[in-house]
Amino acid sequence: MKQKRLYILFLIVLAIFTLSFCYSYLTESAIDDPKNEILLRKIGHEVLISSNDKTSKVLPIKLISKDEFQISFENKFAFTPDSLINIVKNNISKSTFPKEYSVSVQKCSNDAIVYGFHIDADSSKNVIACVGRKMPLDCYVITLKFASKTNILFTKYSFFVILFLAVSLFFLIRFRNPKREKEVIIADDETNITIGKYSFYFQKNQLQFENEQISLTPKESKLLHILSKSPNEIIDRNTLQKEIWENEGVIVTRSLDMFISKLRKKLDRDSSINIVNIHGVGYKLEIKN
Incomplete structure (x- = not known):
């Protein structure tokens, strides 16, 4: 009986430790990976190149929230939505960022959103509009907001940990000492x-x-x-x-x-x-x- 209680206590402690570890991992900001910050700057650089600007600087990346980042620029630039979409998709596909995200382009003067699109893990759910229209020269910031991996993956990990506990307890009770x-x-x-x-x-x-x-x-x-x-x-x-x-x-x-x-x-x-x-x-x- 004592061994059974100790085993159950061990399983509970293991489950709490595992869930804490998973939660800690899943709530880490993707910007904590230096490669991701470089990748965001690369997106900004390629946007400037696509607008024939080879001299302006990409300013430091701003962390708006855990899953939201902002790319800002030294000078005004013009862009076409087609180029912006391709640049972002190509770079994000090679990163550790979640593959579901929204992109919005805002004016610096009044934060008005002049363009945006949404990419889903299921490509059939992508929301992309107004391609082919060139946006005029202006001061813009590009905001990328990624789907939170915490809710989905933490729930998934929780399910497997609870399932493991349930199965372990079943076998402990059923076959504790044949x-x-x-x-x-x-x-x-x-x-x-x-x-x-x-x-x-x-x-x-x-x-x-x-x-x-x-x-x-x-x-x-x-x-x-x-x-x-x-x-x-x-x-x-x-x-x-x-x-x-x-x-x-x-x-x-x-x-x-x-x-x-x-x-x-x-x-x-x-x-x-x-x-x-x-x-x-x-x-x-x-x-x-």
Whole structure:
């Protein structure tokens, strides 16, 4: 039971750690990757080249939010939507950015959006309009807003982690100890001796406390069998030694004390049971009502 609880606790801690790691990873801004910042600057550079501007600078990339970035420029420029779409698509396809995003072009003077398009992971859902029309010379900023990978992927990872926990718990409960379950079934079919809250299976050298199986050595089993036949009665030490070691020819006095000590430990789950030493006489299996 204790092992089962520890295993469940381990699974819970593992799940929390995994989800935390995934969440931390998924909520990182893509701009944290230096290559992505370079790629955004490259998009700005190629937009200027397409408008025949080879001297103006692309200003530092601005992080508007976790998934939104802004490319601004030193000077005014003109552009055609066709070129802008191709430049952005070609560069984003080679990056680690999410493949679903929206692009908007705004005027510097009043933030009015003069052009925009949306690219979806499913190309059939792309929204692209007004191609072929050249936009006049003006001061523009280009904003790229990427679909948040947190909601979709974190939900996906959460599902698999929860599924893993559910499957693990199922197998833990269903197959936690097939051998033990088999032993319990077999023990239920055998004659047992009730000792307090224990069931004692003499032929199997086994004690059962609730669902716990406790193995006994043949001598421990024989000793407990003798004591259990006369509960709360003193059994002479010499009688116990003779019954247990009579076929071995040699009796070691301390052996009896050692086996009594081991039996006490195996019976300590029930406080109403005790093997009492009657000094100079023998032992008795004391069972309190």
